[in-house]
Amino acid sequence: MKLITTIKEIREIVSEWKKAGKTVGLVPTMGYLHEGHQSLIRQAHAENDKVVVSVFVNPTQFSANEDLSSYPRDIENDLEKSHEAGASLIFHPEVSEMYPDGFNTYIEAFGVTEVLEGASRPTHFRGVTTVVGKLFNIVQPDRAYFGQKDAQQAAVIEQMVRDLNFPVKVVCCPIIREEDGLAKSSRNVYLSEEEREAALVLSQSLKLAKKMLEQGEKSAEKIKQTMTEKIQQEPLAEIDYIKIVDHRSLQDVAVIEAAVLIPIAVRIGNTRLIDNFVFGE
Known part of the structure; x- marks a missing residue:
């Protein structure tokens, strides 16, 4: 299982795949992977020749009152879970790689972002659309996989893809639950x-x-x-x-x-x- 940390290297690898006629699936995550994430990776593996799992705790989707530093992280577990589920590699960039000095461009959707989660987290979805837009440009996937548990996020990404003509198919996968019904998170x-x-x-x-x-x-x-x-x-x-x-x-x-x-x-x-x-x- 390869761990790639730079945009340059991931682009070079995906370019070789594309030249060979391979299809690419992308599973964007913030890491600390569990069975819910693995279900997305498995579906991506079933529908594509290659699967990229991004592991990036995205600071721009955290509000001022949310503790970015306490978000759980375990890259070794992420590597193991991704490998088990059929991923080809993990893209795990540093914050400075995704948001270098001087970064000041954002993607913002309207209509579906001001309600539900967006009502109490007004800058959250701007961070989500920006980082996912960057990942789409970096990885150039044919399909991207999101979980139904974050239903609003999936709806926001679908709108962004429609409005900005990203050549990506958004696939929304079912919620994975514990035996007693609790949604995995x-x-x-x-x-x-x-x-x-x-x-x-x-x-x-x-x-x-x-x-x-x-x-x-x-x-x-x-x-x-x-x-x-x-x-x-x-x-x-x-x-x-x-x-x-x-x-x-x-x-x-x-x-x-x-x-x-x-x-x-x-x-x-x-x-x-x-x-x-x-x-x-």
Whole structure:
């Protein structure tokens, strides 16, 4: 498993692949890989000749009140997990490689970025679109793989690709869960044993919403109220948001008549977790 740290070297390698007629899949990550990331790498491996996994803790998507330094990192684990899942190499640049002195150009999307995660993290998605845009230019992938757990991120990237005509197919892969339903996340490592148990209330509330929808409930307000009551039964849980939005535009809906995304963000102790599901797609 190769670990590449410079833009020059990754471009040279990908250029040779392209000359040989190979297709390239890209899996952008911030590292600390788990089975959820591996599922993306496996799908990329199944659909492409070569797979690049980027491991880069991107400082521009962290807000001023978020601790960049405490984000979990384990490059040896990332190498092992990537190799197991079929990656060809890892691109692991330094911050100075991606953002050299004098860097002052950003990509910013609108409409899908000001809601949900963007409401409380106003500069977050500008950092995401900028770094992903740079990775697309550096790696020149045929396909790029993102997880449904970060549904808003996938929607933002899809809009960027459409609007700026990137020749990349965006592939959104299903959420990978623990046996008890908790969505796999690098942030789960922050949870104590008691908090880990409390965190199950996220997936449990989503199951309630899904059941109501399957039984024909059309009122977004009624579904959100049921979810709110369920989560509030857990003393360690503090709701950030519960939303029912159009699957594409991410704008609120009152009456459910087409495909919707139901995303939630909940703090369990000091750890903020997100989860979601799509209904009617």
